[in-house]
Amino acid sequence: MTTTSKYLSHPKYRRDIDGLRAVAVLSVVAFHAFPDWMKGGFIGVDIFFVISGFLISTIIFENLDRGTFTFFEFYARRIKRIFPALLLVLIASFVFGWFALLADEYKQLGKHIAAGAGFVSNLVLWSEAGYFDNSAETKPLLHLWSLGIEEQFYIVWPFFLWFAWKKKFNLLTLTVILTLISFTLNLKGISENSVAIFYSPQTRFWELLSGSILAWFAIYKKNAFTSYKLMINDLLFKIFYKEDPETDNKTLSSITSFVGSLLLVYGCWRITKEVSFPGKWAVIPVAGSALIILAGPKAWINHTILSNKVAVWFGLISFPLYLWHWPLLSFARIIESEVPSYNIRIAAAVLSIVLAWLTYNLVERPILLGKGEKTKVTTLVVLMAVVGFIGYSAFERDGLRFRDAEKTVKINRFDVPYKESCEEITGEVYRDDWCNRGLKIDDAVSYVMLGDSHSNAYSTMLKSYSESIYNSFSFVQFGRGQCPSLLDYGPSYCKLITFKSYEYIKNNSKIKTVILSSYWPAYYNGKDFYWIKHIESKDAFIVSFEKTIKAYKDLGKNVIVFLAPPVGSNPKSCVVRPVRLKDRNICNLTKSKALKNDGDYRSYLVPFLDSVGVRYFDPFKYFCDELECKIIENGKIFSADGFHMSIFGGEFLARVGGEDFRKLLSY
Numbered sequence: 001m002t003t004t005s006k007y008l009s010h011p012k013y014r015r016d017i018d019g020l021r022a023v024a025v026l027s028v029v030a031f032h033a034f035p036d037w038m039k040g041g042f043i044g045v046d047i048f049f050v051i052s053g054f055l056i057s058t059i060i061f062e063n064l065d066r067g068t069f070t071f072f073e074f075y076a077r078r079i080k081r082i083f084p085a086l087l088l089v090l091i092a093s094f095v096f097g098w099f100a101l102l103a104d105e106y107k108q109l110g111k112h113i114a115a116g117a118g119f120v121s122n123l124v125l126w127s128e129a130g131y132f133d134n135s136a137e138t139k140p141l142l143h144l145w146s147l148g149i150e151e152q153f154y155i156v157w158p159f160f161l162w163f164a165w166k167k168k169f170n171l172l173t174l175t176v177i178l179t180l181i182s183f184t185l186n187l188k189g190i191s192e193n194s195v196a197i198f199y200s201p202q203t204r205f206w207e208l209l210s211g212s213i214l215a216w217f218a219i220y221k222k223n224a225f226t227s228y229k230l231m232i233n234d235l236l237f238k239i240f241y242k243e244d245p246e247t248d249n250k251t252l253s254s255i256t257s258f259v260g261s262l263l264l265v266y267g268c269w270r271i272t273k274e275v276s277f278p279g280k281w282a283v284i285p286v287a288g289s290a291l292i293i294l295a296g297p298k299a300w301i302n303h304t305i306l307s308n309k310v311a312v313w314f315g316l317i318s319f320p321l322y323l324w325h326w327p328l329l330s331f332a333r334i335i336e337s338e339v340p341s342y343n344i345r346i347a348a349a350v351l352s353i354v355l356a357w358l359t360y361n362l363v364e365r366p367i368l369l370g371k372g373e374k375t376k377v378t379t380l381v382v383l384m385a386v387v388g389f390i391g392y393s394a395f396e397r398d399g400l401r402f403r404d405a406e407k408t409v410k411i412n413r414f415d416v417p418y419k420e421s422c423e424e425i426t427g428e429v430y431r432d433d434w435c436n437r438g439l440k441i442d443d444a445v446s447y448v449m450l451g452d453s454h455s456n457a458y459s460t461m462l463k464s465y466s467e468s469i470y471n472s473f474s475f476v477q478f479g480r481g482q483c484p485s486l487l488d489y490g491p492s493y494c495k496l497i498t499f500k501s502y503e504y505i506k507n508n509s510k511i512k513t514v515i516l517s518s519y520w521p522a523y524y525n526g527k528d529f530y531w532i533k534h535i536e537s538k539d540a541f542i543v544s545f546e547k548t549i550k551a552y553k554d555l556g557k558n559v560i561v562f563l564a565p566p567v568g569s570n571p572k573s574c575v576v577r578p579v580r581l582k583d584r585n586i587c588n589l590t591k592s593k594a595l596k597n598d599g600d601y602r603s604y605l606v607p608f609l610d611s612v613g614v615r616y617f618d619p620f621k622y623f624c625d626e627l628e629c630k631i632i633e634n635g636k637i638f639s640a641d642g643f644h645m646s647i648f649g650g651e652f653l654a655r656v657g658g659e660d661f662r663k664l665l666s667y
Contacts, residue, residue, distance in 0.1 A: 017051060018296045018315025020289065024048045025318040027268060028143075029352065033345045040229025040271040045146045045284040046207055046278070047264070048322075048340040050289035051149055053211025054218075057509050060158055061219050064165045074158055076377045083380040084363045085320040087149070090116055090387050093140050093327050094394075099654040100335055100579035102572065103399030103406045105138070105261075110399070113391025117384050119151035126199035137339075140288050140330040143322065145199055152201045153208050192278035197278060204278070207286050214290055242343075243287055250298055257299035260291030261380055320368035321356035328352050337573035344581060405578050447665070448468045449477035449515040450485035450501050451562075453469065453644060456515055458562060461652025465658050477515075484518035487551055488537060489544035498548075513665060514552045517562035524601035542604065549614060560664055561609060563602070565619035566594035566629040571639040573648070574632050587631040594620070615664045622657045 024047035063069035090113050117126040121144035129135050136142050156412025164174055183206040189197045197203045254540060267284040275281050289606045295302055305311065312590070332340040335464040340348070365374055394400055449455055449462060456508035459477050466475060478501070479485050507510050519651035523541045552559050566589060598620075610614050623629045623638070631638050632653075637648030645653070654661075 006065060009061065011055060014297050015057070015312050016299075016302035016305075017293065018318075019302070019308070019311035020047065020051060020315070021318040022311045022314035023264065023306070024051070025322050026314060028322060029349055032143075032302050032329055033349045034328055035273075037200060038268065040268040040583065042273070042277075043264070043271055043282075046282055046287045049150070049204070049207035049295070050211040050214075050286055053153070053208030054214050054293055054616060055211070056154065056157065056208075056395075057161075057212035057215035058219065060161050061171070061215055064161065069162065071158065071162075075374055078154055079377050079380050080368050081385055082147070082151070082319075085323050085359050085365045086116065087383055087387060088359060088363060088382070089320075089323045089327060090141075090391070091367060092332075094387075094391065095541040096327075097140070097577075098400075098403060099405055100331065100577060101399075101405060102575065102577075104403045104404075104406075105334065105399070105404070106492070107395050107399030109140060109389040110394030110396075112144070114142040114388045114395060116141050116147070117388030117391065118150045120153075122143045122148035122199040122201065129195070136445040137330060137333045138326040140334075142330070143326040145492075149199075149201050149204050149209070155203055157212070157589075160465060172213070172220075173217060173316065175212050178640040179206045179209040179213065182209065186278055186282070187280060190276045192331050194279075207278075207282065210286050210290055211293070213539045214293055241577055250300070253299040254301065255296035257301040260295065261301055263288030263291070280330060311666040316352070317356040317360045318358035321352055321547070324355045324359070325349060325352035332581065334572075335577055337570050337586055339497060340581075389613040399449070423655075444513045446510055447475035447515065448501075448505055448513070449475065449479075449517055449562075450498075451479045451517040452484050452519060453481040454564065455479050455485070455517040455562075456481075456518045457565075457640070457645040458650060458653075460645070460647045461654040461657075461661075462650075464651050464654035480612055484520075484523050485516065486518075486544040486548045487521075488547065489523075490539065502551065511557065513558040513561045514559060515562060516548070519603045520564050520605060521597070521599040524604065525599055545605075546608065547608040549609075549612060553612070553614075558665075559614045561605070561614060561619045563605070563620070565600070565614055565645055565649075566591075566623050567639075567641050567643050568593050569629070569631045569642050571631065571637045571642060574637050579583070589631050591624045591627055591629055594629045617657070617661060617664060619653060619657070622653055623661075 009453075024044035027038065027041040027044035027047070029036035029041075031044070035041075058075070060069065093109065094113055097106050101109060111124065112121065115121040121141065125142065125145050126141070161171065164171055182202055182204070186197055186203040186206060189200075189203060194430060263284050267281075267288060271281050271284065272276060292299075292302065292306075297303060325348070327341070329345065329352055332348055336344070338500065367380075370376070399406070447462075449458065455477060456479070462475055462477060480494065480497050483497055484491055485494075485498050487498055487502065489498070503516060522535060522539060525553050549559055569589035570586075605618065620629075623631075633648075633652060636648035636652075637647055638652055640646040640649075
C-alpha cells in the first residue's frame with residue numbers, strides 16, 4: 001500500500017480473513033438448511049460483525065492519519081460493494097413472489113423489500129416477531145436484518161471517528177467506552193426483551209466495535225509488547241517442542257488462532273436457539289473471531305486452513321452467498337407449506353452457491369473494479385430507491401390481489417373477522433389501540449364477549465348466530481389482542497381495558513351474560529409465546545381468572561367461558577399455488593397435534609368452572625372427531641393463520657354448534 005496515493009487506501013489483503021468469512025457464511029447456510037445438525041450456525045453473523053468492524057475501522061484509521069479520508073469515497077466503495085448483489089436478490093424475490101405468493105405474503109414481502117432497500121430490516125423485523133420463531137421461516141428477506149445493523153454502523157461510525165479525530169480525542173478510549181456501553185445494554189436487556197436485543201443496533205454494535213479495537217492495535221500498537229510476546233513465544237515453544245526455539249515467532253500466534261477456532265467450534269455446538277442470544281453467549285463467537293484475526297496470517301490455522309484455495313473462494317463469494325441462500329430456502333418452505341425435504345434443501349444450498357459465484361463474477365467485480373465511479377454510484381442509488389418504492393407500493397396496495405397467484409385462492413379465503421371500531425362503547429382508552437371488533441351496538445345489548453384476539457375470532461360466530469338462529473340475541477364484543485380481559489392481569493394497558501370493560505358491564509343492567517374467551521393455554525402455562533407478550537405465571541393467571549369469574553357473578557351476570565379452539569394447522573397448505581414443487585395433500589390437522597397444542601389447561605379450568613357453576617363452550621366438540629380436526633369445507637378454510645378462526649370457521653361453528661350455544665344462553 002503506497003503512502004502517496006490521493007485516493008482512499010485499503011488494508012493489506014489477508015487471505016485468512018476471506019477464509020474466516022467462509023467459515024461464517026457456511027455456518028449460517030448450514031444452520032438455515034440443516035438446523036438439526038448445525039444448531040449454532042447462526043453465530044456466523046457475529047463472525048461477520050467482527051470482520052466488518054475490523055476492516056472498516058482499519059480503512060478509517062489509516063486514511064484519517066494519511067489525510068486521505070473522504071466520505072464520498074468511503075460510501076461510494078460501500079455502495080459499489082453492497083448494492084449490486086442486494087439489488088439482484090431484491091428484484092429476484094419480487095419477481096418470484098409475483099407468481100408464487102398469496103396477497104398477505106406478497107404484502108409482507110413488499111414491506112421487507114422496502115426495509116431492505118432502506119437498510120432498516122432489523123427495525124422492521126423487530127416489530128414483527130423473533131428470529132427463531134416459526135413464522136420467520138416464511139420471510140424470504142429475514143436475513144437482511146444483519147445487513148441493516150452493519151449499514152447503520154457504517155453510517156454512524158465514520159462520522160464519529162472523523163469528529164473525534166478532528167477534536168484530537170483518544171480514539172481507543174472512546175471506542176472501548178462505546179463497546180462497554182453497548183455490551184452492557186446487551187447484557188441488561190436480554191432477559192427483559194430478547195427480540196429487541198437481537199435486532200437493536202445499540203445492543204449489537206459492540207460486536208463490530210470489538211473489531212474496531214483490534215484495528216486500532218493493529219495500526220498503532222503493532223509492535224507493542226514485542227519483548228513480552230517473544231518471551232511467551234519462547235516459553236510455549238519449549239513446552240511443546242524438544243529443540244531450542246526458532247526465530248519465526250509463530251508459536252504464540254498459532255496457539256492464539258487455535259484457541260479462537262476452539263471457541264467458534266464450541267459456539268456452533270453449544271449455542272442454540274433455545275439460549276438467550278446474544279447476551280453473554282455472543283462473547284464466544286466474538287472472542288473466537290477476534291483471536292483468529294489477532295493471530296495474523298502466519299498462524300498455522302490461518303495459513304494452512306483459512307488461506308487454502310477452497311476457503312478463500314467461499315470467502316470471496318460470501319456476501320452474495322449470504323444474500324441468496326435464505327430466499328431460496330424460505331420460498332421452498334412457503335410453496336411446500338412445510339419444511340422442505342432434505343433433497344430440496346441440498347438443492348437450494350447448491351443453487352445458492354452457483355448464483356453467488358455468478359453474481360460475484362458477472363455483477364460484483366465488474367461494478368467494483370471498473371471505471372465511471374460517480375455514474376455507477378448514482379445509478380445504484382437510484383435503482384435501490386426505485387426497488388424500495390416498488391416494494392413499499394406492493395405493501396400499501398395490500399399485496400396486489402389482482403395477480404394470478406392470488407386469483408387461484410378463489411373462495412379459499414382465510415380472512416380475519418370484522419374491523420369495526422369498538423371505541424363507541426369503550427371511549428378514549430381504546431384510541432390508537434388494536435381492539436377486537438364491536439358488533440351490534442344499541443341500547444338493547446344483553447350479551448357481552450370479552451377477551452383477546454381469539455375472542456375476536458369468535459365474532460363471526462356471534463354475528464351469524466344473532467342474525468340467523470336467535471334474532472333476539474343482541475350483543476357487543478370487545479377487548480384487545482394479547483389481553484385476556486382478566487382483572488388485574490397483564491401490563492397496565494390490559495388492566496385498564498379490563499377495568500373499563502368491567503365498568504361498562506357493571507353500569508348496564510340490561511346485560512345478562514358475560515362471555516369470556518381467550519387463548520387460555522398460553523396464559524395458563526405461563527409461556528412467553530412470540531405472538532403473546534407479557535405472559536405472567538400460572539399462579540397469577542389462576543388468581544386473576546377466579547377473581548374475574550367471581551366479580552361478574554357478584555354483579556348477578558351469567559358467565560360463559562369459551563375454551564380454546566383446535567390450533568396448529570397450516571391453512572395455506574389448502575391452497576393450490578401456481579408455483580409448487582410437487583402435488584400432494586397436506587391440508588389437515590390431526591387431533592393428536594391439536595391436543596398437544598392445547599396443553600393441559602383444561603385439567604384446571606374445567607373442574608374449576610364445574611365447581612362454581614359456570615358453563616363453557618368447547619369448539620373441539622364441533623371441529624374434531626376421534627382422529628382429525630376439520631379445517632376446510634367446500635373450499636372454505638376455517639383457520640385464518642393456523643391460530644385464529646377465519647370468517648368461515650366462525651360461520652361453521654355457528655351452524656353446527658348454534659343449538660348448544662343457545663342452550664347455554666338460556667340455561
